[in-house]
Amino acid sequence: MTTRATFTVGVFGLAAKIVDGVIRIKVNVRTDQERQKELAKLPANSTVKIIDMPGGGVEFEDFSSLKKEGLFSVLSREIKEETGGCIIIQTSAFFCGPYLAAVNGEDPTKPVGDIAFWMPIKLIGEPKPTNEASEHPWMSRAQFNAEAPYRCVSGLGKLGRTGQMICAAFEHYELHSRKPDCLSVFS
Numbered sequence: 001m002t003t004r005a006t007f008t009v010g011v012f013g014l015a016a017k018i019v020d021g022v023i024r025i026k027v028n029v030r031t032d033q034e035r036q037k038e039l040a041k042l043p044a045n046s047t048v049k050i051i052d053m054p055g056g057g058v059e060f061e062d063f064s065s066l067k068k069e070g071l072f073s074v075l076s077r078e079i080k081e082e083t084g085g086c087i088i089i090q091t092s093a094f095f096c097g098p099y100l101a102a103v104n105g106e107d108p109t110k111p112v113g114d115i116a117f118w119m120p121i122k123l124i125g126e127p128k129p130t131n132e133a134s135e136h137p138w139m140s141r142a143q144f145n146a147e148a149p150y151r152c153v154s155g156l157g158k159l160g161r162t163g164q165m166i167c168a169a170f171e172h173y174e175l176h177s178r179k180p181d182c183l184s185v186f187s
Contacts, residue, residue, distance in 0.1 A: 010116035011075045012055030013088060014169040015123035017138065023173045024140050025166065026123060027051040027150065028082065028133035036153055051139070051150045052162060053118065054082045054127075071117060079121070083136065084128030088121040098168055100161050118165040120172060141170045 015026040029049045030036055036050035056078035058069065079088050102114040127136035139150055144166055145158070152162040 007113040008057045010057040011071050012053040012118045013075050013121040015121050016173040022140050024138035027139050029135045031134050048151050052153050054079050082132050084130050086125035
């Protein structure tokens with residue numbers, strides 16, 4: 001019998017850069033597009049690309065395994081796996097959060113709780129397509145707000161967990177892009 005995990009802790013990294021005065025965030029275009037479009041009830045010929053953030057989760061029965069590895073180490077490993085070998089560095093402007101929590105009590109195949117964090121990162125290297133991401137575009141806030149050509153997977157929109165993290169990331173980068181000591185978070 002498989003023991004059900006108490007929590008899944010998700011940790012996601014968002015790299016940002018300024019292009020022609022516009023902040024853009026690196027996202028993953030998922031490889032399971034057709035499945036996600038079906039969930040979102042999008043037309044089969046939809047040009048919308050379902051996006052997610054580089055990162056992943058660690059299932060644990062108690063907090064000991066997370067304490068042993070640490071959020072930044074988990075994120076570093078996941079980023080390397082999901083971007084085809086890119087690495088991240090911890091900067092002086094390192095920031096963690098906000099975290100978003102969800103509770104699942106109905107589906108026995110899924111953890112009871114889901115806690116997610118995001119971190120601004122500096123991405124070293126050029127991401128290559130992986131099993132989980134067909135491409136890694138830079139997305140502007142205008143594209144995100146319009147949900148075209150990109151749409152989030154969590155809640156399939158701005159109100160889902162992924163969308164909330166991307167909103168928070170844009171706000172963070174826009175706030176700190178004006179401060180010289182914080183520009184090191186941009187790749």
